[in-house]
Amino acid sequence: PKFMATLLLDIRDDSALRHLEKAGCKPPLPRIQMPDFTRRQVAPRVAVVGAGPSGLFASWTLARAGVKVDLFERGKDAKSRSNDVAQLMHRGILSTESNICFGEGGAGTYSDGKLMTRTKSKFIPIVLELFSKCCNNDRILYESHPHIGTDKLTPMLLNARAHLESLGVSYHFETRIDDIWIDANRCRGIVVNGEKLGYDAVFLCIGHSADEMFETLHRRGVAMAQKPLAIGVRVEHPQELINRIQYGRYAEHPLLPAAEYAVRFNDEKLPSAFSFCMCPGGRVVPSHTHPDCCVVNGMSGSFRNGRFANSALVVQVGEESFDDGPLGGLHWIRRIEKKAAENLPPRYAPAQSMTDFIANKTPGTSPRTTYTPGTAPANLRNILPARVATSLLAALPTFDRQMHGFITDSANFIGVETRTSSPVRILRGDDYASISFQGLYPLGEGAGYAGGITSCALDGIHAAISWLA
Numbered sequence: 001p002k003f004m005a006t007l008l009l010d011i012r013d014d015s016a017l018r019h020l021e022k023a024g025c026k027p028p029l030p031r032i033q034m035p036d037f038t039r040r041q042v043a044p045r046v047a048v049v050g051a052g053p054s055g056l057f058a059s060w061t062l063a064r065a066g067v068k069v070d071l072f073e074r075g076k077d078a079k080s081r082s083n084d085v086a087q088l089m090h091r092g093i094l095s096t097e098s099n100i101c102f103g104e105g106g107a108g109t110y111s112d113g114k115l116m117t118r119t120k121s122k123f124i125p126i127v128l129e130l131f132s133k134c135c136n137n138d139r140i141l142y143e144s145h146p147h148i149g150t151d152k153l154t155p156m157l158l159n160a161r162a163h164l165e166s167l168g169v170s171y172h173f174e175t176r177i178d179d180i181w182i183d184a185n186r187c188r189g190i191v192v193n194g195e196k197l198g199y200d201a202v203f204l205c206i207g208h209s210a211d212e213m214f215e216t217l218h219r220r221g222v223a224m225a226q227k228p229l230a231i232g233v234r235v236e237h238p239q240e241l242i243n244r245i246q247y248g249r250y251a252e253h254p255l256l257p258a259a260e261y262a263v264r265f266n267d268e269k270l271p272s273a274f275s276f277c278m279c280p281g282g283r284v285v286p287s288h289t290h291p292d293c294c295v296v297n298g299m300s301g302s303f304r305n306g307r308f309a310n311s312a313l314v315v316q317v318g319e320e321s322f323d324d325g326p327l328g329g330l331h332w333i334r335r336i337e338k339k340a341a342e343n344l345p346p347r348y349a350p351a352q353s354m355t356d357f358i359a360n361k362t363p364g365t366s367p368r369t370t371y372t373p374g375t376a377p378a379n380l381r382n383i384l385p386a387r388v389a390t391s392l393l394a395a396l397p398t399f400d401r402q403m404h405g406f407i408t409d410s411a412n413f414i415g416v417e418t419r420t421s422s423p424v425r426i427l428r429g430d431d432y433a434s435i436s437f438q439g440l441y442p443l444g445e446g447a448g449y450a451g452g453i454t455s456c457a458l459d460g461i462h463a464a465i466s467w468l469a
Contacts, residue, residue: 050205052106054444058460075103092347113148149302265395329423350378
């Protein structure tokens with residue numbers, strides 16, 4: 001194989017710089033600075049709802065400018081949350097307020113911790129530098145596909161909280177927002193336990209699973225719209241097989257990391273299908289937030305040294321499939337999640353081998369997977385919407401051509417993967433504010449404007465800068 005290296009040099013000697021330029025090195029990158037804002041005589045007060053990446057980086061940007069920030073999170077702090085997640089994964093006990101979706105850090109805390117983004121922003125280096133400092137990992141700054149790993153995200157969040165608190169941010173865990181306070185066409189604050197709390201602005205960073213808040217915003221007249229999404233299954237292969245497919249005879253090379261992959265299927269008559277959130281050396285985890293639903297996701301540690309690789313295989317679904325109204329997509333996917341949990345032992349997920357899925361066969365026994373508490377044999381073609389199952393079935397031969405050996409009886413499907421993004425878009429203007437009410441700023445993945453840790457962090461920064469300007 002050919003190994004490529006990119007060096008980022010910190011040079012203070014002009015003569016050395018001239019020599020490097022003559023050798024063909026690119027000119028030095030300008031160092032990006034956050035804008036400075038004049039501190040007001042009376043510091044404004046802002047409520048940030050949700051302690052995921054959007055909320056954390058909006059809070060950081062605001063606090064640096066002297067704003068008094070109250071950061072509200074319905075879930076628990078990272079350490080307490082990790083105990084609840086352990087109960088969920090090992091014993092199947094779900095806390096509806098503290099789980100893989102809700103709690104400090106948001107849903108990305110239990111993922112691969114990928115930091116790549118297609119979003120264009122001059123603030124990306126600042127986001128990566130902050131992550132690097134908080135998790136003491138310089139590799140983030142130079143790797144082509146930087147990631148943190150779920151085992152490092154909880155300690156990182158503790159460091160991030162200490163930094164934000166030093167700037168004056170006040171955290172409020174296990175505090176669920178009941179409503180937003182609207183008066184004279186403006187958002188005046190939030191409602192907590194029936195009490196109105198006044199703020200100069202409210203930044204909503206609620207994530208993609210805050211069903212009750214979506215319903216509340218809809219009742220309040222906040223403009224929202226349906227948004228296309230992608231649903232499907234999580235596939236799990238032996239990592240050794242993926243390494244062989246991707247690296248060939250160099251699969252055991254000591255300098256090569258656990259192999260990643262990306263596959264895609266496009267067809268004129270069928271919806272697109274593609275891999276999403278691929279987790280090398282990871283495991284499949286329960287990601288539901290309702291006790292009568294089944295949802296799966298993937299995560300991996302910083303070393304990516306597990307025996308199995310997993311990825312979502314999902315199909316694009318448009319608004320034509322949804323119920324009427326802005327929350328039609330939300331209600332549609334929740335029905336699929338409930339169907340996935342029907343007729344199964346409690347806490348189990350439906351699963352079958354990839355080859356049984358192709359053969360339209362219900363397995364006699366549960367396939368062996370990393371998913372805990374366990375899986376039950378099921379035919380996922382009877383659970384997924386017919387158009388999704390048809391597209392996924394048609395896509396598999398294409399995936400196998402792109403990665404020879406992808407179709408194998410050692411690969412297993414686990415269902416269902418439905419929360420790849422928010423099914424709702426909360427409409428906002430170019431200033432990041434809701435088009436319905438002044439003072440309300442819907443941000444991040446839950447608002448339908450970002451997906452992934454870094455893009456959500458950037459959305460928080462840009463929205464805060466817009467409000468401060």
